[in-house]
Amino acid sequence: MGRHFIKLLTIIALCFLLFLPWLLYTIEPKRQQKSLFPAETAGVSDSNGPILPLPLQIDLDKEKVQLGKKLFHDTRLSGDNKVSCSLCHIQKKGFADGLIRSKGVKGYTTSRNTPTVFNISLHFKFHWDGRTDTLENQVKKSIRGSSMGSSWEEVIDRLSQDPEYVAMFANLYPDGIQNHNVQDAIAVYERSLITPNSRFDKFLRGDRKAITEEEKDGYRLFKRFGCVSCHQGMTIGGNMFQTFGVMGDYFADRGNITKTDHGRFNVTGIERDRFLFKVPSLRNVALTAPYFHDGDAKTLKDAVHTMAKYQLGRIITEKEAELIVKFLNTLTGEYNEKSL
Structure with missing residues (x-):
């Protein structure tokens, strides 16, 4: 009986030693608030x-970046000529827009909060539901989506009437103003948005x-x-x-x-x-x-x-x-x- 009693006392003592650090943490909150972690x-x-x-820098074609930036801020990419990519992606707001839901063409309200496009090129997929897997495809779908409400035929027609765009595209792309080149230029600009x-x-x-x-x-x-x-x-x-x-x-x-x-x-x-x-x-x-x-x-x-x-x-x-x-x-x- 005495031997069992000694074993019991030993077990109790070991348990106390094991839980002593936790007990000190819970009964001395003021000391813990000074530093949650050991100084060492x-x-x-x-x-x-x-x-x-x-990375501190990323190598990209600077002329394509500038073209993509111009397109990103151009309202002619939208169906009503009033909405640009930059309306929902504002630099001073972290390339989001600070709204619960964004506004698109003809008063359309987006179904989800607008995510930032800063560092977007390093993401594995795009949009909240990951429905696109390349930046180029993301641009393609966004132009035709409800917030921009345009078609690529409209976009190409409008851009082709601008001599500055005609010259810029001719300098960078052998086939000039084409939807895949617009997508490429905007995607290159988005790849430059590293912070x-x-x-x-x-x-x-x-x-x-x-x-x-x-x-x-x-x-x-x-x-x-x-x-x-x-x-x-x-x-x-x-x-x-x-x-x-x-x-x-x-x-x-x-x-x-x-x-x-x-x-x-x-x-x-x-x-x-x-x-x-x-x-x-x-x-x-x-x-x-x-x-x-x-x-x-x-x-x-x-x-x-x-x-x-x-x-x-x-x-x-x-x-x-x-x-x-x-x-x-x-x-x-x-x-x-x-x-x-």
């Missing part, structure tokens, strides 16, 4: 981590002072909670699909489910693709509110809380959300060597 990890390099810095050299990129390249200790804490929470399982790589997203509501029914809680909420299912018709969406890039995310395909999250903190609950199954504290937001703010880069 503050300067640990993340050069081999899940997120990679963007490198964010403070976090500098941190990844070895500048340990590029971000603050709180921003580092936010990054560690971002990794510890599992955000990096979907938001990783150079674009910190944009390279996979994920169900919206992995750990909870987002749409049931939000209510008023529409056809567009079914995501990639509308493209494939495959049941497992219902509520599946392309994971958005978090590059320059501080500039592109509101968030999600439905534009339902008005602020970055709202988006963080929603993601934690429905994607990770966590109810996080205000402090944790604030730290993650601080980290996300370090992802704003430069365009044409100017800070956004």
Whole structure:
């Protein structure tokens, strides 16, 4: 009996030692709030981590970039001559437009929130439901889509009446103004929309002072909670699909489910693709509110809380959300060597 009692005491003592760190964490919240992570990890390099810095430059045909930019801002690509690509993709708003839904030709309202086209060339597919797999095809479908409401016959006819366009296309393309050349030029311009050299990129390249200790804490929470399982790589997203509501029914809680909420299912018709969406890039995310395909999250903190609950199954504290937001703010880069 005495021997069993000693064994029992030993087991209890071992359990106490195992749970002692957790007990200290829970009964001393004030100490934990000063620093969520051990001081000795503050300067640990993340050069081999899940997120990679963007390239500082990309080699493209500069004349095609300029032609593509001109086309991107030209309203003659739309059915009513009033809408350009740049109406919904505004540089000062992170190449989104700051609206829950965008406006197209003849008062048309888009069915989903407009995503940014910054760094879009590094994405694996395009649109929220991934219905196009090349930038050229994305341009092709957008011109004929409801927001632009045009046809390629109309576009080519209008551009062919402009001597400046005739000269620019003749200089770059042997067959001149053709729909595939318009698509190519706009796609080349979109490939130029890279935003490198964010403070976090500098941190990844070895500048340990590029971000603050709180921003580092936010990054560690971002990794510890599992955000990096979907938001990783150079674009910190944009390279996979994920169900919206992995750990909870987002749409049931939000209510008023529409056809567009079914995501990639509308493209494939495959049941497992219902509520599946392309994971958005978090590059320059501080500039592109509101968030999600439905534009339902008005602020970055709202988006963080929603993601934690429905994607990770966590109810996080205000402090944790604030730290993650601080980290996300370090992802704003430069365009044409100017800070956004």
